[in-house]
Amino acid sequence: MEVIELTIDEQQQNERLDKVLSTINSEWSRTQVQQWIKDEVVKVNGNAVKGNYKCKINDRIVIEIPEPEPLDVIPEEMDLDIYYEDQDVLVVNKPRGMVVHPAPGHMTGTLVNGLMAHCKDLSGINGVLRPGIVHRIDKDTSGLLMVAKNDMAHESLVNQLVNKTVTRRYKAIVHGVIPHDHGTIDAPIGRDRHDRQSMTVTDENGKEAVTHFNVLKRFNDFTFVECQLETGRTHQIRVHMKYIGYPLAGDPKYGPKKTLPIDGQALHAGILGFTHPRTGEYKEFEAPLPKDFQDMLELLEKRS
Numbered sequence: 001m002e003v004i005e006l007t008i009d010e011q012q013q014n015e016r017l018d019k020v021l022s023t024i025n026s027e028w029s030r031t032q033v034q035q036w037i038k039d040e041v042v043k044v045n046g047n048a049v050k051g052n053y054k055c056k057i058n059d060r061i062v063i064e065i066p067e068p069e070p071l072d073v074i075p076e077e078m079d080l081d082i083y084y085e086d087q088d089v090l091v092v093n094k095p096r097g098m099v100v101h102p103a104p105g106h107m108t109g110t111l112v113n114g115l116m117a118h119c120k121d122l123s124g125i126n127g128v129l130r131p132g133i134v135h136r137i138d139k140d141t142s143g144l145l146m147v148a149k150n151d152m153a154h155e156s157l158v159n160q161l162v163n164k165t166v167t168r169r170y171k172a173i174v175h176g177v178i179p180h181d182h183g184t185i186d187a188p189i190g191r192d193r194h195d196r197q198s199m200t201v202t203d204e205n206g207k208e209a210v211t212h213f214n215v216l217k218r219f220n221d222f223t224f225v226e227c228q229l230e231t232g233r234t235h236q237i238r239v240h241m242k243y244i245g246y247p248l249a250g251d252p253k254y255g256p257k258k259t260l261p262i263d264g265q266a267l268h269a270g271i272l273g274f275t276h277p278r279t280g281e282y283k284e285f286e287a288p289l290p291k292d293f294q295d296m297l298e299l300l301e302k303r304s
Contacts, residue, residue, distance in 0.1 A: 091145070
């Protein structure tokens with residue numbers, strides 16, 4: 001067990017405890033810190049507190065970091081669509097319908113299960129259930145993901161995401177005919193107060209979210225677009241396109257029920273680019289649209 005002690009200074013006073021701790025070490029996520037506080041391995045002046053505790057100057061914080069849990073994700077042999085792999089990073093094309101990482105009650109059949117069988121060396125920064133996972137895409141979104149095979153690569157890729165230098169371009173089919181050729185949606189996204197499983201545009205608890213889009217083709221009642229992420233909030237493209245009145249086709253959470261015959265939202269992470277953590281070389285990869293997505297475009301073409 002590692003024990004870390006610190007004293008709150010003037011700059012940190014009046015800040016939430018979980019926020020202060022998550023800024024001390026770049027490897028500590030806010031979610032991880034909040035779990036430590038909940039498990040009472042974080043003490044303030046010898047006492048357990050809640051994550052929203054407001055720090056006071058000269059507060060003495062003691063963190064007893066628990067030993068890492070043994071990795072209990074079951075490796076599963078899968079036919080993964082690997083686009084690139086070296087000693088540091090791996091780029092994989094995730095199919096629609098596959099969950100990225102295990103969660104309680106859903107411990108098998110995920111991309112991480114397949115990655116565990118494919119390679120034994122994955123970064124451990126994100127914990128037991130998300131080894132190597134730097135960013136995610138939704139279950140019913142297909143496309144490219146970068147995976148870190150060691151902690152050095154993980155930190156580099158996360159920093160690139162934070163600094164908005166990663167290229168992430170998606171193709172999508174949306175309801176309605178967008179009249180302008182391109183645009184930018186700059187609207188904060190946070191948890192929906194009325195539905196904790198959904199995200200929404202909100203000033204109340206929202207975080208900065210920016211999506212750029214270009215129209216690729218217009219149909220009678222739909223538009224084929226390319227979206228580029230500047231930030232990476234949960235469900236960002238799905239929430240932003242709904243916000244401007246053009247929800248994604250097939251989206252079971254944010255779209256209309258009457259839609260195209262596609263299983264899940266018509267969204268594909270087709271282009272991914274980043275600076276290699278070790279060599280400093282910019283690498284970019286492109287995955288073609290999956291067959292069901294292409295079928296929808298052909299269907300719309302025929303209807304038009």
